[in-house]
Amino acid sequence: MLLPAALAWAVTASGYAGAAACRPCHAATFAAQSASAHAGALARSKPPQPGQWAFGAGSQAITFVSRLDAENYLEHGESWYRSARSLALTPGHRNAAGVRYRLFDPSAAILRCFACHSTGPLSFDAGEEIVPNELGVRCEACHGPAAAHVRDPARVRPANPGRLSADALNALCGACHRMPAATGDATDLHNPWNARHQPLLLAASACFRKSGGRLSCLTCHSPHAALETNLAAYDAACRRCHAAPRHARSVGRQACAACHMPAVHPQPNLAFANHRIAVYAPSDPLSPIAARR
Ligand code: HEC
Ligand code: HEC
Ligand code: HEC
Ligand code: HEC
Ligand code: HEC
Ligand code: HEC
Ligand code: HEC
Incomplete structure (x- = not known):
């Protein structure tokens, strides 16, 4: 089995x-x-x-x-x-x-x-x-x-999984959250159905790859509580590493995640936050565009 x-x-x-x-x-x-x-x-x-x-x-x-x-x-x-x-x-x-x-x-x-x-x-x-x-x-x-x-x-x-590394936590949570896609290649990050595989996408983001193991599911989620659905509540987690992000234009009062973890709708009734944290154009929540340096 x-x-x-x-x-x-x-x-x-x-x-x-x-x-x-x-x-x-x-x-x-x-x-x-x-x-x-x-x-x-x-x-x-x-x-x-x-x-x-x-x-x-x-x-x-x-x-x-x-x-x-x-x-x-x-x-x-x-x-x-x-x-x-x-x-x-x-x-x-x-x-x-x-x-x-x-x-x-x-x-x-x-x-x-x-x-x-x-x-x-x-x-x-x-x-x-x-x-x-x-x-x-x-x-x-x-x-x-x-x-x-x-x-x-x-x-x-x-x-106590609190002692696990970020990679090991991805694996623990990913035992279930990395559910294989119904169709297609599980590594196709442009397939909207893969937006539900949070460990896969998080691991593909620069935040995860370049932060030396400091970013895990537990940075943003409590393992015991219900999902926080107020996006602005996640800003504090971003600011731990991005105290003063540089933006070419004012980004207003929107939550960081609204732009950098945009909602993906694999079908009209379902929405998943894109855990591949990056810069996205409002028209395409799946394809990161290069950040200005
Ligand atoms: C009779 C009381 C009691 C029961 C019942 C109990 N625990 Fe505990 N648990 C404790 C105590 C005492 C500690 C140690 C707390 C501390 O050191 O601060 C603990 C610690 C833990 C820890 C932390 C371990 C660590 O090394 O950090 C986990 C996880 C845990 N319990 C899970 C569970 C789970 C799951 C259950 C039910 C299946 C459970 N406990 C039932 C008393 C209990
Ligand atoms: C989805 C996975 C998951 C489930 C389900 C879960 N836990 Fe935990 N638990 C964790 C993680 C991860 C930590 C480490 C939290 C941290 O260090 O931030 C933890 C920590 C703990 C601790 C150590 C003290 C603390 O809060 O840091 C205890 C005690 C505990 N859990 C008990 C329980 C009990 C009792 C249940 C069921 C009612 C439960 N857990 C269900 C993942 C889980
Ligand atoms: C045994 C399988 C399993 C494991 C292990 C597991 N999850 Fe889940 N998780 C699920 C399932 C199934 C759901 C869907 C619950 C629902 O909405 O029916 C879920 C839902 C969630 C949600 C959304 C909750 C909501 O209110 O919509 C979060 C956040 C989450 N899991 C985080 C984690 C994290 C973090 C870990 C690792 C510490 C983890 N999960 C480990 C199976 C698992
Ligand atoms: C590899 C583990 C895994 C398997 C196998 C699995 N699920 Fe899930 N399921 C999850 C997780 C994790 C979630 C949470 C998805 C999320 O919200 O990101 C979930 C969510 C769901 C939901 C809530 C709606 C949604 O799409 O988020 C339903 C309904 C569901 N599963 C039904 C099923 C049924 C029916 C099967 C078998 C045909 C199945 N699941 C097989 C892990 C699994
Ligand atoms: C544990 C630290 C950490 C956390 C938490 C974190 N990031 Fe990052 N992030 C980084 C690192 C490191 C980079 C890579 C910087 C570089 O390439 O110089 C990065 C890169 C980025 C980039 C540029 C992406 C790219 O593709 O180049 C954006 C946008 C970003 N982060 C936004 C966020 C947002 C929004 C959050 C909260 C949802 C967040 N970050 C949480 C560490 C983190
Ligand atoms: C940088 C912060 C951050 C990290 C790290 C993070 N999440 Fe999330 N997560 C979010 C945000 C923001 C949402 C969207 C909440 C909402 O829409 O209400 C979310 C939503 C979810 C959901 C609900 C379904 C969805 O995709 O919208 C699940 C399940 C989930 N996360 C699991 C995980 C798991 C498993 C990990 C570790 C691999 C993880 N998350 C790491 C910020 C994070
Ligand atoms: C309205 C959408 C929007 C919001 C809200 C937003 N950003 Fe950005 N962010 C962008 C865009 C677009 C870029 C690409 C550079 C540019 O055009 O300014 C960017 C670039 C970045 C970068 C990469 C540039 C750098 O500094 O290296 C980081 C990191 C970042 N944002 C973090 C954040 C954080 C943290 C928050 C919340 C406090 C946030 N952003 C809120 C749209 C947004």
Whole structure:
């Protein structure tokens, strides 16, 4: 089975405690993380939602998945989009009929959906139905199995990715965020679908390449909190390294990210900030133009 590298421990090790076990001692982190899109990345469909499984917390979209029979799952052809507040075609689908996945297809496509949207090892019940260990991206997706820590916190510590290098963090987050594109070459930075691969694009920016490992996902994002959607709140992170950027013309009061990390729309209902930080013309959020020196 093809699992993202950083999730490999999931199939080889047990010892997961579940997020609820962390709550008594890490109450504030638990509360914040429980309200994040990570925690809601996978849920059971709740009527009137269709299907059995709801993928996506709904910050942008929710895609529904059903089990058809012992060997097949269906990714529904219509997803719910927040920007439209209604159903429309699922990314990559041509009609509303949906796409059928064989459970043990060599590409393991349906298993991979569950692996990236849940925490810990996948298993199967007596009827060969997929059973995630824990729904959503919870504590042990990033900290590793922590049951031993729960039993004896003074002696056993789980992994703390805060100590990782910027490259290693790209790999940890990228185990899921570098989702292969549905079509085309994953290294084609001009393919708008690759705008959702933040680690790939960040690593291609001059800010990352020339800052000696000082720029990581954690420079701008809290790993436990919901996404900050006020773009101006990211200015402080830019100013850590660009205290007085030189602009030929006044740039007004817009946020740095509005111009240097412009929104890319691979389809009308989805938007991703271009993590390849650079200078862009307003007409093309994907092709950097050379900065004036
Ligand atoms: C019985 C209390 C308790 C429980 C339950 C608990 N922890 Fe901890 N945890 C601690 C203590 C105490 C520390 C050390 C705090 C310190 O040194 O400041 C700690 C530290 C940590 C650290 C930092 C490790 C480091 O080396 O920096 C992480 C990460 C962590 N816990 C994750 C978890 C996760 C995930 C869970 C649930 C699966 C969990 N903890 C459950 C008490 C607990
Ligand atoms: C186990 C897979 C996995 C790992 C590991 C992971 N993520 Fe995510 N992340 C997701 C999924 C799935 C979503 C989509 C949640 C949704 O909207 O349904 C997401 C969403 C996000 C969001 C957007 C949240 C929002 O409110 O829209 C941010 C920011 C993010 N992740 C940052 C990170 C960072 C930083 C790391 C590494 C420290 C990381 N992620 C590690 C799977 C993962
Ligand atoms: C390699 C890991 C990975 C796999 C495999 C994966 N996802 Fe995701 N998924 C993510 C991440 C990471 C995000 C967050 C994307 C973002 O906002 O940047 C996400 C976001 C989503 C969203 C929210 C809308 C959006 O496009 O951001 C939906 C819905 C979703 N995934 C459904 C699925 C379904 C259905 C499958 C299987 C067909 C699947 N995912 C397979 C990692 C994965
Ligand atoms: C998306 C990955 C991810 C998830 C999910 C996650 N953490 Fe963390 N956690 C991190 C990272 C990265 C750090 C290091 C933060 C830093 O140094 O800035 C961290 C740090 C910590 C620490 C050390 C103290 C601190 O805040 O710096 C504790 C304790 C902790 N996490 C507990 C938890 C618990 C409990 C959960 C679930 C409720 C959880 N984490 C979910 C990535 C994650
Ligand atoms: C950790 C430090 C760091 C952070 C944080 C950072 N940058 Fe940079 N940035 C750099 C370095 C280093 C360069 C390369 C300068 C050079 O080539 O001389 C750079 C280059 C740039 C360039 C020129 C790009 C090009 O293609 O030549 C722009 C524009 C830029 N940064 C904007 C931003 C914005 C906007 C933010 C916040 C969203 C940001 N940076 C955050 C370090 C950083
Ligand atoms: C220099 C600051 C910066 C860094 C570093 C950064 N991000 Fe972001 N990120 C942003 C901004 C700005 C947004 C857009 C927020 C919005 O539109 O509400 C964003 C949005 C996101 C989203 C939501 C979907 C999207 O693309 O708009 C995800 C997921 C995400 N970042 C993941 C990551 C991951 C994973 C890393 C590390 C590889 C990372 N980010 C590094 C600034 C940053
Ligand atoms: C209205 C769009 C806009 C906004 C807002 C903006 N910039 Fe720029 N930036 C540009 C353009 C265009 C250039 C190319 C040079 C020029 O024409 O001035 C540039 C160039 C740069 C450069 C490369 C020039 C150099 O100094 O080497 C950096 C770094 C930079 N901006 C950082 C920032 C930061 C940090 C912020 C937020 C405080 C910001 N920019 C806000 C449009 C913008």
